Amino acid sequence: MNMSFGLREENRALLQRVADMIRDDIMPLEEEYQAEIGKGDRWQYTDRQAEILEGLKAKAKAAGLWNFWLTDSEKGFGLTTVEYAYFAEEMGKTPLGAEVFNCSAPDTGNMEVFERYGTEKMKEQWLKPLLEGQIRSAYLMTEPDVASSDATNVSMSCVRDGDDYILNGEKWWSSGAGDPRCKVYIVMVKTGGEDQPKHQRQSMVVVPADAPGIEILRPMEVYGHDDAPHGHMHIRFNNVRVPAENILLGEGRGFEIAQGRLGPGRIHHCMRAIGQAESALEQMCKRSLQREAFGKKLAQLGANYDIIAECRMEIEMARLLCLKAAWYMDQGDARAAAPWISQIKVIAPQVALKVIDEAVQMFGAQGISQDTPLANAWTHVRTLRLADGPDAVHRRQVARAELRKYTQEKV
Template sequence: MSFGLREENRALLQRVTEMIRDEIMPLEEEYHAEINKGDRWQYTERQAEILEGLKAKAKAAGLWNFWLTDSDKGFGLTTVEYAYFAEEMGKTPLGAEVFNCSAPDTGNMEVFERYGTEKMKEQWLKPLLDGQIRSAYLMTEPDVASSDATNISMSCVRDGDEYVLNGEKWWASGAGDPRCKVYIVMVKTGGDDLPVHKRQSMIVVPADTPGIEILRPMEVYGHDDAPHGHMHIRFTNVRVPTENILLGEGRGFEIAQGRLGPGRIHHCMRAIGQSEIALEQMCKRSLQREAFGKKLAQLGANFDIIAECRMEIEMARLLCLKAAWYMDQGDARAAAPWISQIKVVAPRVALKVIDESVQMFGAQGISQDTPLASAWTHVRTLRLADGPDAVHRRQVARAELKKYTQEKI
């Protein structure tokens, strides 16, 4: 069981690390200051200049699409190796997009690559791989407990050569972005007479299809995350060609499992990067600030706090790498409980480290003068995104109990 990087990829990782530190992080503050200028849901000229300029530099340097693990289209990284790259990208909010490794695009690109028709690949996958457009994945619904995907109920009824969609989706991450051009939507195509996992399907819907109405951006602790956004969307008699269904009716769960596993662990990899940057900020603050005649590091239990944060980050990283290793073995069923474990652990650890860093900064830590408050808000959503903690703990417990019983758990 190897958790290391091949030698040729160590140099590649160093190039990514240097670009993040030297070119991306210095522009973070200016980029985010642009959001409140004019229409929050459009990129300002300067914002676009920063983002597209960084993307162009990354692409020109060949630092692009690292997420294409075990693929001849990318660098052929293993999932274990990609974990180190994703961790570095997680240290800055701009990191993933600059290298074209953003959610939900990576998961959607995998869907198009694995399950899409040649027409879909040309129309949607190609511009996504080039970083020219963005996409959204629409699964969660406001009126059902969507952590149990068998509840997904958006109506999708065949009418001749078209499907007609009616219903609502929310928390459609990225759907607020003006560059978002396509949705992959989980819908219900089968009746209750079918087996429970054969009732849902996935369908590709262009974002400008008539009948689609963006009702509102969902706010996360009072923040709308513009211009990315997590949108609440209504579909009213939205018509798409029957050829837009992926794999055929009733294959939604099959596709979802192929999509969500990598997406879940990619979030965890980036969360570890956020933990690292928060610990770095905490340590620097503790050595620069004085109170009661001493450095903050020497006051109270701050030595212990810093030590505990370091140890918990290391444990989370090792668990993440082990889950990645299981994914690399190609057995999705064997990897699933490990993915669930790290999906619970990584956000939990990141939240703790970020919160301790906030404490070290005092009132400044919850203000706009540090990135810590927005980082905490972002990571807190990860305890719900791609399945809440309780669902993943249930999966871990079921896998554990199966070792000792033949009964269905």
């Protein structure tokens, strides 16, 4: 099997332009941007925050560095998933990277849903401003009262009433729903009864974020942090009424849409996690060469040579696995790609967490403080081990695929 993990020559130059903008324009503004959070209303952007973010986005858009995630699309750059991996890794090196180039989760997945499954009206109303970076969106799947890692448990009520559907229930960990620019939700709901096949009971429906009856109960905290102004919100739907035309593809098609949406989203998260690991290793190395203790550079003390070497090797292994999963995605066979996506979904956050934690150790107490980006990076990547399916679910999928080689029975 001939696998290629490289970049076409024209895209190497494009990637370098992205890397240069991240280093020269975005990273120097990170600290100032983060310092603005909490000045006044945490759930609104300060004037300076908006100035920084929108200024960077305008610069990226003017330079044509926009919507790289549109793989194999004439609307984007025609990147393969393998090629996009390199871009996502660069963007993962800074918290602002993905949004500056309009490649943020959950928007990319939601835009793919609108592009593939949305009506012309949805594309005009929601996809167009999302592609322009004018609004944000959220994806509502997880529920507080059921184990949502098994999506057949999703139970938000969605009942047909004439030309409308009426939604009742709660969702939580709705990432991005705290953002004041979030204007639309894609919501997984239950439309079928027990008489329906197990995977035809759920549907997806498009809900305007300002629909009457939507109540944001609270932001969910990640290790004590609310992640404002992005937020992971706990939301209640009280008789929320939406037109029947807002259902995507029709009743019972929710799993079909979810599989089309979550595959790319999972691997994009992993690509960015590798970028975070690279950033942490860079910080670790610089710190080890700048700081002295007991008359020596930190790099020369204890097992630090071994630690740095192990981090480099594990990042390289994770990157290769990520590229292999991306290659399988590019072949167009979702079933063949699934075990590889599950593998990297387990490995990439684990490797990134290890590297970030070792960097924290190199910085000592400063590493867990607000004086480095490492503490925020750690909490973000730890969350990633649960986002889009916990490790145990992905390990189960990998094991089932492995065992299937040796038995004709379902495992």
